[in-house]
Amino acid sequence: MRIAFIYPATEFDCLHHAVSLPMGLLYLTAMAEQLSGVEVDIFDVRYGPAAPSSEDLPRYDLIGFTAMSMQVITALKIANDLRAKGCRVPIVFGGPHASVATDHLKEQDCIDAILVGEGELTFLEYLKYLQGQPHKLERIWLRDADRTWRHFEGANYLENLDDLPLPARDKYGDVVRDTSFIDVTSTRGCPFDCTYCQPTKRAIFGNRVRRRTVPHITAEIRDAIDRFGIRSFAITDDTFTYNKRFVLDFCEQAKAFGLQWSCQSRSDVDRETLVAMRDSGCDLVNVGVESGSQRMLDLMNKHNKVETNEAFIQMCNEIGIRTWCNMMVGYPGETRADMDMSLDFVMRARPTISIVSQVTPFPGTHVWTSHKDELLATGWDDVARHVRRAKFRSMEPLQPAIDHYMTLITRLEGGRFGLEMVGNSKLARFLGRRSVRIYKTLAKRMKWFDEQLAAALNAARAGRVDEGINQLKRLMTLGYKEKDLFGHLAWLYFSTGRPEEAEPLYRQLLEIDPGNEEVLRQIEACQAAKKSAVPA
Template sequence: MKTLITNPPWLTPGRIGFRSNVRWPFTVSRKTWREKGRCSYHFPIYQAYTAALLMKHGMDVGVIDCSVDALDAEAYCARVEEAAPGLVVIETATASFAQDIVTIRMVKERTGAPVALVGPHATIFHESILREHPFVDYVVRGEYELTVLELVRALEDGRDARGVAGLTRRDGNIVRVHPPRPFIEDLDALPFPARDLYPWDHYHEPNYLALPWITLISSRGCPFRCIYCLWPQTMYGHRYRTRSPRNVVDEIEECVKRYRPGEFFFDDDTFALSKRHVLGICEGIVGRGLDILWSCMGRVDTVDREMLEAMRRAGCRKIKFGVETGSRAIMKTIKKGIDLDLVADRFRLAKECGLEVHGTFMIGLPGETRETIRETIDLARRLPNDSLQFSIATPFPGTEFYTLCEKNGFLVTNDWANFDGKFGAVMSYPDLSKDEMEEMLFFALQTCQPQYGKAGRTLAGKLLHEARTSGVGAALAHGARYLLKQAGISRASGGGITLSGPLRMGLGWYPGGTEIGKEAYLTVEPGTERGGRTLAMTAKAAKGAAPYPTLELSAGGEPLGSLALSSEWRTVRVALPETRLPLEIKIRADRTTRIPRPGKLPKFVGATVRELAVTRSTPR
């Protein structure tokens, strides 16, 4: 009997989805997918573990990963038919489930093979899925390798699988829920993932430095209780379980000999958690003379200098720190437990130890307001990131975050397709609407992403990537654009803002675009000389804005002037009131939305500022 382990199609108009081994399933545009290296091709490592385990026990196994090949439902079903399986294992996700269930029906109708679903969404809704969809035979709940193994054994022996723990199954018109399966304690007992069954050299993350990219897992489970995190609450639990350092390094050595990888990535929930575990792996890498490059995920409160230096000696290139918020109140609400006072120190420490640092941040966490988001953006701007990412928090079923939103009526949709980590918010709070979350995400991306290229090493990595994927000419053009931008000659980007006189930017105002529909602020500080001051601002409507917005300037509740914007640059000059400095000036822009293309977030646009200057006009 052949078992087919599959990641089915997830295609929407103009987009391709990724779900397997993805904590926040997402879609990317076909254009991005075609441009190699521009998106994450996550290796389905847990499916590969399952395949390897079945093969270890002498079973016939096949795999299909539709995401990496962009297969549609027809092509997928044709491959399933050709394999003539005795069991089809299909991974599902919340955002893809409506499409998945149509594909699953096609598989059942065309092959008649038993179907078993795996993944967080199926785990949470196991009973309702079997009740509502008679073409689904089994749901394997949670960590699934051993359950699939026992299910295959039962089917091969002609048994009904009634003794298989961790399984929910159909028994005629009755849904049978079996007892849960304990988590796998001895992870060393699992064989290494069956990478050779997959196009293993096609998988990578977008910020890789060298290919091929090999994904590793050195531990499972996370002891922390972050309310938004999907896997510990639905799949792998809160008990932290590690492989032995020897077993991990054995796998690394095998991969080096077989695949000659350019880079490894430890996709543990938190690799840098146990100091003993990390040091053991690092010592093993160095002791065996394995000259490798790798990156990992970590927490700022579990690393120290000894650990980071050992990681660097062992070839670690980058560590990803999940910060999520710059608000102490929100940090408490989400139960992440990080002391924000540690964040900047640990980022700097990692940099001192020779590592690149990637920071991750979320918008739209419970209790969020525009002010807490500003705190997060301000923190992200201050940190010595080599790269960073912002996303809208998504309350996936099975998480405490989802329960909170459902209980309080915060969810604004019951369409699972909207739970795509690349699209807009699916909730709205009393103090922060869905539209405001999406505005602030766009605001954060426009504000923080231009600083990605500050580190020369990061720029070099980007140019190497560009040369590999698009040719040397494209890489040189990329480098030229970067240098122009750093020189302040970028197209209406905020990089060309000139500041003269005693002026600083205050929290809430970021060059390049006003916060649409709300207020932005700048503060004029005292100078060494006294005298009247004039504010000059040159701006125009952002491309695509309709109708054209108007900038309104005021101070202390009194209007200073306004500027009716157009597609051309215009300048407004206003006399600042002679009052005690610092003087806070409020700038307001009318709300304007650029109509989004299909599959894109709406872009909230307003004024683009080219020049902003305060000059002394009347010396005393």
Template sequence: MKLMLIVPPNTLEERYGSLSGIGTLYPPLGLAYLAAYAEEKGHEVKVIDSEAEGYGYEDINKIAKKFEPDLVGMSTYCTTLNKAYRVAENLKKIIDVKVVLGGAQATLEPEKTLSNKNIDFVIYGEGEKSLGELMEVLNGDVKEFSKVKGLVYKNSKGEIKVNKKRELIKDLDEIPLPARHHFPMNLYHSSANLRGKRTLNIMTSRGCPYQCTYCAGSLIFGTNFRFVSTDKVIEEIKQMRDEYKIDSIQFYDETFTVNRKRVIELCDKMIKDKLNLTWSCFTRVNLVDKELLKKMKDAGCYLIFYGFESGVQRLLNMINKGITLEQSLKAVKMTHEVGIETWGSFILGLPSETKEETKETIEFALKLNPTFIQFPIAIPFPGTKMHEQALQHGKLKEDWDNFTAWDEVVYVTKGRSEKELKEAVKNAYKKFYLRPSYIINRMKSIYKLPIKNSFALAKAAFLTFIK
């Protein structure tokens, strides 16, 4: 069969709003894994990354008409769902093709996602095996869609049927390396790019044992932490280094240090093989210690992204973050002491958050003093626990095209206003990045640190929120 995987038309401006100048654009690893899996099963694959290529709907139509796919797949989140619907509608006017949607939005609301007349199937949860089996059924004489786990489809009467959930893939080594060769690799970049260097992303684990109310990750990949073997991770890193001439990588794992022993093993292997790459990762403040951080630093780690989320313990408990303010302070202190930079994130406008608590969070951010910081506005994504909390404590817009954490306010808790919340975000950036001490420290370190755009976030924050 001929499979076409499409990233719907989207721009960095639409994704990041006024912060698009520092927005990350990485190859979509979910589609890269699907492409690799389909190729391994003998199918012909074509990928269109409209966001990277700058393609519009007509461009997609022209490419699809020439390729003539049997099946089109798109991975969607709430802000791109309507665009995926439009792509499907356009394609069905010019070619005879089936369309399947997957990804976060399809997993969170599978039946609602399939209700659009131009969508034939939805895959929820991990997609590789479900997509493979769907293609087998489509390629066969008997269309027994009911046997494909993780699939949502319409029967002969047009009724929506939801099949049993597919078991998570236990051994991630079973999945072939992402088919990056199908993507325009020269067009991708990181928001924390290295000075004169090239950074790409890699995912070495799936699942997160933590269940923060705002996160949809565990709904897709489960709460059972599974990881790729160290040897296969090193193989992929070397492939990326040799084929795409990278000097730095970003580990896209949701929580990189869940398994401490595994991280140390991987770091030791990176040091032994003399990869000489710098890297960054995402993790939690309660999952680091001084010894581990030193090992990570020795292996090339230069930046850790921490989700602090709030400076109010009540709110941390409400969103089920599972950390304390003291743990955040200790983690940042240890990280800086070993010479690793920190990038922190605080969510403003959480359900039931008062105006005074927003101020407390901003003050805590100043006390914490990470190297870089961001203040996204709370987004209660459909299907998450926070969505339920939001409906209890305030008003929530349903225009998914605007569900971006940077510019648009889609939720306002009781007693607050959209205008006041936007002003709070502006004030937060102003207080953090325009401190004389911060500016002086950045000036001192800009030539010592391997970060190209040390001032990029500060500049974007100034132009966006402060001017």
């Protein structure tokens, strides 16, 4: 039996998820190829054709799709195109959308089977069913000969995740070698009940958390090092840090790899665990803060505190682990004051990266069902956090504010927060809130400044110090009074033997940032350098 799995990457996936492999399909592929005579090909438009060609189509006995809700329109278009090309073999859908919006897929004539929830065991039994072998169908919808649907209930989840084979990364071998990076999953399931993702996660992975053992995970990493030469990995499941003893055991084993790695985490992790993570190579933690308003965290059922989130990020900063802070705006009932609290939170906590998404009601989640009457009509491809538009009728009047705060709270690594792009002042906040046009003008001005500052520093690094100094002086004559500008120009003067020109700049910098000990030390160094230059 030859199977074609199709990952229906959207345009957004191609632009922003170019190195994120479909782990669900890779596990399904590895499980399926354990059966005698089964071969699997994966089609993914990011790296090749989106689907089998008309010439190759007769080679396949089964076509399988995975899809999130934002991908399902792309998936259905491909499936219908295959039918139009004469495909007569079963077309099967699985994945998140199939698990939480099953009725939508049951309406599609092109589909013959729908797998609900975790797919490995269900898919294996379905293959045995197709091959006429003894089988036990569970958590699957099948069409009978008259095209009516028949449901096979069940709860056949893998009890022991160590029974999973290693994911079939060889299907993307060149990609893994080129990126030297893999995603790793350590657990399935989540014990929390956040309104924006539950109970859909339970619909997919069941009601309890299951965990792979540390040796099973490290064997996967070692295999990827040996076969693909990876230099880093990311642990992508939500509950990796949920069990402290497990994390400490993993960190002790991971030291031997000498790799950089990252993970997702809640903020209720202690210093001992974070230090162990850092010492084993963890250099980035992705934390779902979501809001700086305690009222909003409670509405989201986060079971967490603003103070805990802030202390966690600051502890990571102290320890030397970068933080990727995920924030949300636009939750039903959220006000401008709540959004302002989120802005104040990131400015206080100073995460390395701050990414903001608009709250999106995914099918089957609590926020979907509790606000179903006010959901604004949309296509499935709009069910995505990156889509900026009103999602709830009650929040529609606040959409300009949502857009505004999404920009202000965002910070990319090495860059500024959106608020800092216009100046962190009461006037800048006031103007930005009252007029998006004014905000965009100010932001454009600061973006230009950042580009010019970078060009000046690059010139200095390349040995063209005087050129860099002149570019920085020009920015000052144009009225820019940024701390970075004074600091860089003063340092260039000092490092090229001109302390008499550096000291006034450091003193101006001290007026902007009173009490800065580093600046005080530089002033003393300038004074000492001037004294040593005076002839005896």
